[in-house]
Amino acid sequence: xxxxxxxxxxxxxxxxxxxxxxxxxxxxxxxxxxxxxxxxxxxxxxxxxxxxxxxxxxxxxxxxxxxxxxxxxxxxxxxxxxxxxxxxxxxxxxxxxxxxxxxxxxxxxxxxxxxxxxxxxxxxxxxxxxxxxxxxxxxxxxxxxxxxxxxxxxxxxxxxxxxxxxxxxxxxxxxxxxxxxxxxxxxxxxxxxxxxxxxxxxxxxxxxxxxxxxxxxxxxxxxxxxxxxxxxxxxxxxxxxxxxxxxxxxxxxxxxxxxxxxxxxxxxxxxxxxxxxxxxxxxxxxxxxxxxxxxxxxxx
Amino acid sequence: xxxxxxxxxxxxxxxxxxxxxxxxxxxxxxxxxxxxxxxxxxxxxxxxxxxxxxxxxxxxxxxxxxxxxxxxxxxxxxxxxxxxxxxxxxxxxxxxxxxxxxxxxxxxxxxxxxxxxxxxxxxxxxxxxxxxxxxxxxxxxxxxxxxxxxxxxxxxxxxxxxxxxxxxxxxxxxxxxxxxxxxxxxxxxxxxxxxxxxxxxxxxxxxxxxxxxxxxxxxxxxxxxxxxxxxxxxxxxxxxxxxxxxxxx
Amino acid sequence: xxxxxxxxxxxxxxxxxxxxxxxxxxxxxxxxxxxxxxxxxxxxxxxxxxxxxxxxxxxxxxxxxxxxxxxxxxxxxxxxxxxxxxxxxxxxxxxxxxxxxxxxxxxxxxxxxxxxxxxxxxxxxxxxxxxxxxxxxxxxxxxxxxxxxxxxxxxxxxxxxxxxxxxxxxxxxxxxxxxxxxxxxxxxxxxxxxxxxxxxxxxxxxxxxxxxxxxxxxxxxxxxxxxxxxxxxxxxxxxxxxxxxxxxxxxxxxxxxxxxxxxxxxxxxxxxxxxxxxxxxxxxxxxxxxxxxx
Numbered sequence: 001x002x003x004x005x006x007x008x009x010x011x012x013x014x015x016x017x018x019x020x021x022x023x024x025x026x027x028x029x030x031x032x033x034x035x036x037x038x039x040x041x042x043x044x045x046x047x048x049x050x051x052x053x054x055x056x057x058x059x060x061x062x063x064x065x066x067x068x069x070x071x072x073x074x075x076x077x078x079x080x081x082x083x084x085x086x087x088x089x090x091x092x093x094x095x096x097x098x099x100x101x102x103x104x105x106x107x108x109x110x111x112x113x114x115x116x117x118x119x120x121x122x123x124x125x126x127x128x129x130x131x132x133x134x135x136x137x138x139x140x141x142x143x144x145x146x147x148x149x150x151x152x153x154x155x156x157x158x159x160x161x162x163x164x165x166x167x168x169x170x171x172x173x174x175x176x177x178x179x180x181x182x183x184x185x186x187x188x189x190x191x192x193x194x195x196x197x198x199x200x201x202x203x204x205x206x207x208x209x210x211x212x213x214x215x216x217x218x219x220x221x222x223x224x225x226x227x228x229x230x231x232x233x234x235x236x237x238x239x240x241x242x243x244x245x246x247x248x249x250x251x252x253x254x255x256x257x258x259x260x261x262x263x264x265x266x267x268x269x270x271x272x273x274x275x276x277x278x279x280x281x282x283x284x285x286x287x288x289x290x291x292x293x294x295x296x297x298x299x300x
Numbered sequence: 301x302x303x304x305x306x307x308x309x310x311x312x313x314x315x316x317x318x319x320x321x322x323x324x325x326x327x328x329x330x331x332x333x334x335x336x337x338x339x340x341x342x343x344x345x346x347x348x349x350x351x352x353x354x355x356x357x358x359x360x361x362x363x364x365x366x367x368x369x370x371x372x373x374x375x376x377x378x379x380x381x382x383x384x385x386x387x388x389x390x391x392x393x394x395x396x397x398x399x400x401x402x403x404x405x406x407x408x409x410x411x412x413x414x415x416x417x418x419x420x421x422x423x424x425x426x427x428x429x430x431x432x433x434x435x436x437x438x439x440x441x442x443x444x445x446x447x448x449x450x451x452x453x454x455x456x457x458x459x460x461x462x463x464x465x466x467x468x469x470x471x472x473x474x475x476x477x478x479x480x481x482x483x484x485x486x487x488x489x490x491x492x493x494x495x496x497x498x499x500x501x502x503x504x505x506x507x508x509x510x511x512x513x514x515x516x517x518x519x520x521x522x523x524x525x526x527x528x529x530x531x532x533x534x535x536x537x538x539x540x541x542x543x544x545x546x547x548x549x
Numbered sequence: 550x551x552x553x554x555x556x557x558x559x560x561x562x563x564x565x566x567x568x569x570x571x572x573x574x575x576x577x578x579x580x581x582x583x584x585x586x587x588x589x590x591x592x593x594x595x596x597x598x599x600x601x602x603x604x605x606x607x608x609x610x611x612x613x614x615x616x617x618x619x620x621x622x623x624x625x626x627x628x629x630x631x632x633x634x635x636x637x638x639x640x641x642x643x644x645x646x647x648x649x650x651x652x653x654x655x656x657x658x659x660x661x662x663x664x665x666x667x668x669x670x671x672x673x674x675x676x677x678x679x680x681x682x683x684x685x686x687x688x689x690x691x692x693x694x695x696x697x698x699x700x701x702x703x704x705x706x707x708x709x710x711x712x713x714x715x716x717x718x719x720x721x722x723x724x725x726x727x728x729x730x731x732x733x734x735x736x737x738x739x740x741x742x743x744x745x746x747x748x749x750x751x752x753x754x755x756x757x758x759x760x761x762x763x764x765x766x767x768x769x770x771x772x773x774x775x776x777x778x779x780x781x782x783x784x785x786x787x788x789x790x791x792x793x794x795x796x797x798x799x800x801x802x803x804x805x806x807x808x809x810x811x812x813x814x815x816x817x818x819x820x821x822x823x824x825x826x827x828x829x830x831x832x833x834x835x836x837x838x839x840x841x842x843x
Contacts, residue, residue: 181445182447257397258402261403263417264397266419268419
């Protein structure tokens with residue numbers, strides 16, 4: 001198995017939290033804070049507890065087939081109108097997670113934000129004022145502005161169904177990143193029926209993302225080391241704009257250099273890659289299974 | 301083959317900012333020289349004297365405002381660098397950028413090395429073979445599936461060089477090749493270049509590294525701060541009169 | 550602004566993929582043509598730029614903060630078609646790698662933040678900053694107005710897409726299967742927050758970036774898309790009219806259930822959490838929640 005991609009050490013160093021050391025003027029460090037957060041967020045999302053080096057179900061499937069299958073499963077979770085079918089897809093997600101040796105804790109971490117967001121969003125759906133029906137909880141005189149506030153059976157099922165659907169889709173989608181190295185991800189994408197132009201641009205976007213964060217972080221630290229007093233709001237805004245522009249210019253220069261490097265090696269707009277191995281029996285089984293699930297979800 | 305003219309430059313001028321509002325910034329002025337097959341040329345000059353610009357012109361990546369660049373018997377210009385000539389040119393001339401971060405743009409080291417051969421329409425198994433051989437030769441076979449930007453500076457340089465050598469060019473353009481390398485990797489690079497020299501490859505190195513000049517090149521072109529050629533001659537002569545050139549670099 | 554998986558029903562998702570397929574095709578070939586000097590890296594760069602810009606939280610008076618989308622900056626700098634491609638790249642990465650925005654909703658998201666924002670922002674800017682040498686002040690105003698209009702139009706597209714779901718896709722007994730609120734709820738909730746809060750953030754951020762870019766370089770880098778003809782404007786306008794989610798009603802689907810309207814007064818402010826919460830996650834408490842993987 002290929003070694004897991006690791007960021008260089010400088011990227012792993014935790015930057016001091018400006019808010020804690022500053023004490024006052026919480027607004028001062030918004031750029032620094034954002035960058036420090038962004039850096040740890042990127043690192044955690046892309047390099048934390050990744051199961052791509054382990055032996056498992058998804059890891060054993062050719063990357064592009066793996067990605068395609070997951071997309072099909074996400075589509076079926078987004079398509080079904082049947083609670084039993086959705087339950088079946090949840091079970092499928094759980095089995096894949098187990099068989100691919102992705103920890104449920106990692107999966108939960110990935111899913112948590114979407115879950116919380118959608119839960120809050122769908123709260124009103126639980127209640128009788130949004131979904132009229134048989135009251136199962138909080139019935140009686142309780143209410144706001146004379147409206148009765150109670151959870152209805154219909155409301156509960158409606159909201160729970162929506163919440164489960166959204167959560168399952170995020171869960172399934174997260175399995176791609178959890179079981180795939182970066183190299184495999186982009187190689188897999190290039191073998192999907194997506195224009196190679198787009199996948200190459202996608203990969204370069206991914207790379208520039210890190211470069212931009214690095215440039216911005218350096219700039220922010222350089223400024224931090226010079227600025228002692230609390231900056232005014234307008235100065236913060238100017239700082240933001242000048243940094244954003246600086247990043248744009250630095251990276252345009254870099255982009256032109258990259259472009260030359262590609263042209264220098266014969267690139268003329270069409271990316272060519274070595275085809276990976278053909279599909280194995282496991283790949284066909286996986287694809288067949290996911291297609292089966294999506295057909296079921298169309299039927300139900 | 302030996303001694304055949306590869307490059308001929310005649311009164312080449314290049315300015316930056318020629319389309320913008322700012323006054324154009326001269327980068328190269330009146331550059332003329334020719335380079336023969338098997339020559340090993342060092343291009344010396346201060347920061348900003350136009351060395352990198354010159355190499356980019358030699359690689360057909362940018363085109364001079366005026367003057368003529370000829371390579372392999374053809375004119376290198378925006379209009380002529382197409383089709384079969386472009387392919388031949390890209391096959392024969394390789395460019396190692398000073399900034400490996402710019403040069404390495406593929407998802408994995410293996411893809412990076414395969415990029416050139418594949419773009420030049422080599423059969424896929426031949427590309428595969430070249431990748432394997434090069435990675436083994438440079439001792440970086442273990443890095444094959446790693447994303448290039450996670451490598452060390454020395455490893456990046458090795459991958460960058462491997463990715464250029466994969467097309468098997470006759471002419472190598474190297475921009476500041478020893479920049480940012482530790483002594484061990486520098487020694488490795490010297491040995492590699494010495495090997496290439498024995499294979500009668502032509503190379504043109506833009507550098508500040510005087511040990512590189514003395515060990516590996518036999519001709520020195522000095523570009524002065526006025527962006528024109530200040531001196532051009534055999535390395536031996538340059539060494540003797542080093543004190544004479546030195547203040548001009 | 551990012552619609553997750555499961556919020557839009559299959560009809561809407563498929564409709565948007567059908568709409569976006571030709572748009573993506575045209576956009577990438579147009580972008581390749583207009584950016585011939587350094588097409589691919591520049592495009593990728595624009596995408597990475599919006600990606601990073603979405604992570605910046607700009608402080609606004611009153612002590613709160615919000616993030617911008619940045620699509621208008623890219624559209625002004627590289628042209629609207631390149632803007633569409635760049636936003637699609639960003640959204641694809643976000644959907645796959647960070648679970649931000651759904652895979653099935655990718656086309657809808659690309660439509661909202663790519664097509665709607667890029668084109669409206671670009672042309673509003675071009676109209677206001679028309680002329681050979683617009684003053685810096687006019688340029689700043691032009692980009693601010695462009696961004697304000699663009700993000701609100703994009704938000705309006707989201708409003709329509711989410712708002713029609715209860716009517717388009719209902720289960721047994723009319724229970725919602727996807728985004729549960731009708732237009733009467735999504736409209737005030739989304740538009741209020743965008744007109745008052747995210748609109749100004751986008752406007753301010755865009756104006757600052759565009760002004761600074763002009764101040765500190767000769768202008769040659771930015772506005773690569775300046776020579777774009779006006780033809781695409783009409784094409785885009787017509788496309789917008791046809792392709793806007795409103796067009797979905799043409800398929801004979803009944804208008805959404807308006808029954809909950811009388812309850813709008815009390816419910817209305819709750820779903821405003823939809824956009825507000827997103828802002829909160831990216832803004833006020835990014836540390837903890839972001840680390841949680843959002």
